[in-house]
Amino acid sequence: MNQTATTLEGRPGRRVAVVLTNLGGPDRPEAVKPFLFNLFNDPAIIGLPGIVRTPLAKLISSRRETSAQANYALMGGGSPLLPETQKQAEALSRALADASPGDDSRVFIAMRYWHPLTEETAAAVKAFQPDQIVLLPLYPQFSTTTTASSLKKWTECYDGPGETHVVCCYPDAEGLIEAQVRLIQQTLDQAQGKPVRVLFSAHGIPEKLVTAGDPYQAQVEATVAAVVERMGLTDWAICYQSRVGPLKWLGPPTPDAIEQAAKDGVGALVVPIAFVSEHIETLVELDMEYGELAHKVGCAPYLRAPTVSADPVFIAALADAVARALETPGTAPQGASQGRPCAGLKACPSGCSKGSKAA
Ligand SMILES: C=CC1=C(C)c2cc3[nH]c(cc4nc(cc5[nH]c(cc1n2)c(C)c5CCC(=O)O)C(CCC(=O)O)=C4C)c(C)c3C=C
Ligand SMILES: [Fe+2]
Numbered sequence: 001m002n003q004t005a006t007t008l009e010g011r012p013g014r015r016v017a018v019v020l021t022n023l024g025g026p027d028r029p030e031a032v033k034p035f036l037f038n039l040f041n042d043p044a045i046i047g048l049p050g051i052v053r054t055p056l057a058k059l060i061s062s063r064r065e066t067s068a069q070a071n072y073a074l075m076g077g078g079s080p081l082l083p084e085t086q087k088q089a090e091a092l093s094r095a096l097a098d099a100s101p102g103d104d105s106r107v108f109i110a111m112r113y114w115h116p117l118t119e120e121t122a123a124a125v126k127a128f129q130p131d132q133i134v135l136l137p138l139y140p141q142f143s144t145t146t147t148a149s150s151l152k153k154w155t156e157c158y159d160g161p162g163e164t165h166v167v168c169c170y171p172d173a174e175g176l177i178e179a180q181v182r183l184i185q186q187t188l189d190q191a192q193g194k195p196v197r198v199l200f201s202a203h204g205i206p207e208k209l210v211t212a213g214d215p216y217q218a219q220v221e222a223t224v225a226a227v228v229e230r231m232g233l234t235d236w237a238i239c240y241q242s243r244v245g246p247l248k249w250l251g252p253p254t255p256d257a258i259e260q261a262a263k264d265g266v267g268a269l270v271v272p273i274a275f276v277s278e279h280i281e282t283l284v285e286l287d288m289e290y291g292e293l294a295h296k297v298g299c300a301p302y303l304r305a306p307t308v309s310a311d312p313v314f315i316a317a318l319a320d321a322v323a324r325a326l327e328t329p330g331t332a333p334q335g336a337s338q339g340r341p342c343a344g345l346k347a348c349p350s351g352c353s354k355g356s357k358a359a
């Protein structure tokens with residue numbers, strides 16, 4: 001163990017690597033196609049054997065390149081996901097230093113489909129020589145398509161030292177809910193008393209994954225239930241955005257929910273309930289595409305709550321998840337594949353680990 005200082009509690013300080021996992025996004029127009037290829041070549045996204053999946057991923061990434069580039073051009077040519085994640089990493093780093101000044105904690109970012117890619121981050125973490133590693137997904141709700149995919153990639157890439165702890169998910173973490181409630185309330189105030197339906201919009205996934213045990217939908221519902229209860233909301237609905245491909249996805253689709261609100265004579269306040277930072281799915285899809293749709297169908301006012309981003313209360317919840325994860329036994333170095341995906345959770349919703357085979 002590479003001991004650092006002694007903590008206030010008198011235990012030896014630890015070298016802690018906290019690895020924030022996220023999806024990643026292209027940083028420039030030329031990066032769009034390879035980013036899309038990496039995404040569609042992931043067996044967690046397209047569950048076909050490599051011999052079929054890889055040529056398919058090449059085809060889909062070529063076909064989607066131009067339209068995706070046009071969407072990224074609306075945000076200046078690239079995704080803001082990395083700068084947003086860096087802000088969260090810096091805020092978390094400060095929160096961890098405040099909470100455990102005797103530890104040498106460092107926050108790393110491992111992206112799944114674009115730089116800094118997991119393999120690059122695994123090398124940086126190995127160079128840090130941690131004695132504790134906490135894998136912390138920036139996805140409050142667990143899905144095989146996101147968290148499990150990132151954890152599997154980490155396990156394949158990391159061959160350094162450190163006892164590994166995994167935070168699988170935090171769908172009803174106190175700080176997440178508190179920050180969401182405050183941001184929704186502030187946005188609601190902009191409606192100036194006009195009737196609005198709160199539409200909780202989550203990124204969709206294919207329905208067959210849920211049938212196979214992916215706990216994502218149940219966890220999205222758990223987050224929404226906690227917010228609804230806290231706010232005492234009466235007019236609200238859950239919907240799913242960003243459908244890709246021919247399979248049946250979770251529904252109803254967010255555009256249908258916006259049209260329904262218009263038919264019912266109410267406006268909409270869209271809450272990106274499964275995203276914790278701003279990126280193409282919030283800034284382009286929710287604000288621009290669905291904003292235009294709302295205008296066309298007469299859904300007014302059309303409002304969108306900001307994501308929790310680096311909100312101090314949310315960051316405190318992440319710091320708390322790290323502390324809890326460190327309190328529970330981890331797995332031996334290079335043994336993340338044996339890790340219990342629910343370690344570090346205050347309350348693991350039932351069924352949470354069902355879909356975590358890869359974690
Ligand atoms: C809760 C988070 C996410 C889930 C679940 C998820 C599943 C999922 N995504 C695709 C396909 C695409 N996703 C894209 C962008 C994207 N997806 C997420 C999050 C989740 N994805 C984020 C944060 C982003 C934004 C990254 C950015 O660059 O800003 C894209 C690329 C953009 C586009 O063309 O829409 C694709 C494609 C699938 C197929 C899937 C589940 C099977
Ligand atoms: Fe996605």
Ligand SMILES: [Fe+2]
Nearest residue numbers: 168342348352
């Ligand atoms: Fe869990």
